[in-house]
Amino acid sequence: MLFPSTLLPLQDGIEDLLSSSPQxxxxxxxxxxxxxxxxxxxxxxxxxxxxxxxxxxxxAQGLGGLLLASILLQTGTPFVLTDGWYLVIVTVAGIVGFxxxxxxxxxxxxxxxxxxxSLGLLCAVGTNMAMRSGLxxxxxxxxxxxTAVGGMILRDVLAGRAPEVLRPGIFIxxxxxxxxxxxxxxxxxxxxxxxxxxxxxxxxxxxxxxxVRFHWATREAKDFSDRVWRLxxxxxxxxxxxxxxxxxxxx
Amino acid sequence: xxxxxxxxxxLIEVAAVTGGAIAGALHxxxxxxxxxxxxxxxxxxxxxxxxxxxxxxxxxxxxxxxxNFILMAVVGAVAGYFFGALVSELEPAIYVLDTxxxxxxxxxxxxxxxxxxxxxxxxxxxxxxxxxxxxLLRDVLCRxxxxxxxxxxxxxxxxxxxxxxxxxIEHFTGWRGVAEVVAIAAAALLRALxxxxxxxxxxxxxxxxxxxxxxxxxxxxxxxxxx
Numbered sequence: 001m002l003f004p005s006t007l008l009p010l011q012d013g014i015e016d017l018l019s020s021s022p023q024x025x026x027x028x029x030x031x032x033x034x035x036x037x038x039x040x041x042x043x044x045x046x047x048x049x050x051x052x053x054x055x056x057x058x059x060a061q062g063l064g065g066l067l068l069a070s071i072l073l074q075t076g077t078p079f080v081l082t083d084g085w086y087l088v089i090v091t092v093a094g095i096v097g098f099x100x101x102x103x104x105x106x107x108x109x110x111x112x113x114x115x116x117x118s119l120g121l122l123c124a125v126g127t128n129m130a131m132r133s134g135l136x137x138x139x140x141x142x143x144x145x146x147t148a149v150g151g152m153i154l155r156d157v158l159a160g161r162a163p164e165v166l167r168p169g170i171f172i173x174x175x176x177x178x179x180x181x182x183x184x185x186x187x188x189x190x191x192x193x194x195x196x197x198x199x200x201x202x203x204x205x206x207x208x209x210x211x212v213r214f215h216w217a218t219r220e221a222k223d224f225s226d227r228v229w230r231l232x233x234x235x236x237x238x239x240x241x242x243x244x245x246x247x248x249x250x251x
Numbered sequence: 252x253x254x255x256x257x258x259x260x261x262l263i264e265v266a267a268v269t270g271g272a273i274a275g276a277l278h279x280x281x282x283x284x285x286x287x288x289x290x291x292x293x294x295x296x297x298x299x300x301x302x303x304x305x306x307x308x309x310x311x312x313x314x315x316x317x318x319n320f321i322l323m324a325v326v327g328a329v330a331g332y333f334f335g336a337l338v339s340e341l342e343p344a345i346y347v348l349d350t351x352x353x354x355x356x357x358x359x360x361x362x363x364x365x366x367x368x369x370x371x372x373x374x375x376x377x378x379x380x381x382x383x384x385x386x387l388l389r390d391v392l393c394r395x396x397x398x399x400x401x402x403x404x405x406x407x408x409x410x411x412x413x414x415x416x417x418x419x420i421e422h423f424t425g426w427r428g429v430a431e432v433v434a435i436a437a438a439a440l441l442r443a444l445x446x447x448x449x450x451x452x453x454x455x456x457x458x459x460x461x462x463x464x465x466x467x468x469x470x471x472x473x474x475x476x477x478x
Contacts, residue, residue: 073313139316162394166288173287218285225336240335
């Protein structure tokens, strides 16, 4: 539905039982998917993919996360397929991305807010789906993060690159993690799912946006093993080599 | 746990998931990932095989989402993130655990397949998927060529042999217990022996030249080597 009538908290109960589509107003999920599709298409077009490749990566990034969540939760046919609009939107995004890749790439750079909003929406939708399937909190958080970043991971894997979201950089997966945890905690202390979804969207969007604005970045793994060794009273072992990650010094 | 599927003690499952997660985390470290990356790869390595199997079966929510395996995997990821050198000392233990348990996952996968009435070949495939799926996911996420698919130790090969043994014995004798024991032992034994005696799975042999000479099509004196 186009009008956000699902925001009424009264509808929570029956809506939860009956519908398998996300609980946020549909147009917001459509927007998130469209934005993912545009980003994926622009990514592919600028790396020399052909028409099918651009469409494929648009679908992968736009729908990948929601598809993964639906498949993992086994909620019947994924709702991105039963609701035909999703594929139409992503295809249109792919076509637009095919012809205006440079423009979109520049627009995506400057429209970080939309990117962040799309991340937040997907995270909220995914966590909500997981909670509605009756999962415990930790798996629900996992599903939320997968929904939010799964599309990007899928895109990178299809393009033969190391997934960008898993490497040090601005808060993407981390923002989704925080948002999903916020959702789960809010629902646990008795907030309605709709309210929790709103807060999640705000939190994820804000974190993602601010991390770009203030250059917050996630860090690579550090090694505190030597402290444990010292505590243990043993000679500290060689730390892992920061470049290779191996413990390959000759002792 | 579905009926007719091998029940594994929770302790062993927890140890296997955590061990797999630690191995995945150490792998992801080498790829310079951040915490979310390490946690994601650790979870995928720890529970990936079972997840792929359950998704393929498509009749229930994957087991790892119903039990708190994700927490175990996250524990492994945290350990791998902050104490890489420390937990890398655990690698031999994880290796031994993995060697001993690979047959268990094969049997569980095959039994779950048989339980929903799949054909024998499909059950073998599910067993193989359960055993090596986590490693495959890890390698794809770390952008390596999946080690399970390359010439090397008998891991996937041991899993296939074990799955075929299980399905065959189960089909012809109906002794499920015997089939389980034989399959689990065979997988562990094959893998251990291949490690001990450096057995390497062969890569493709090109017999076409020999075949052409046998047919009398190729008159050259010696068969040429392709690679």
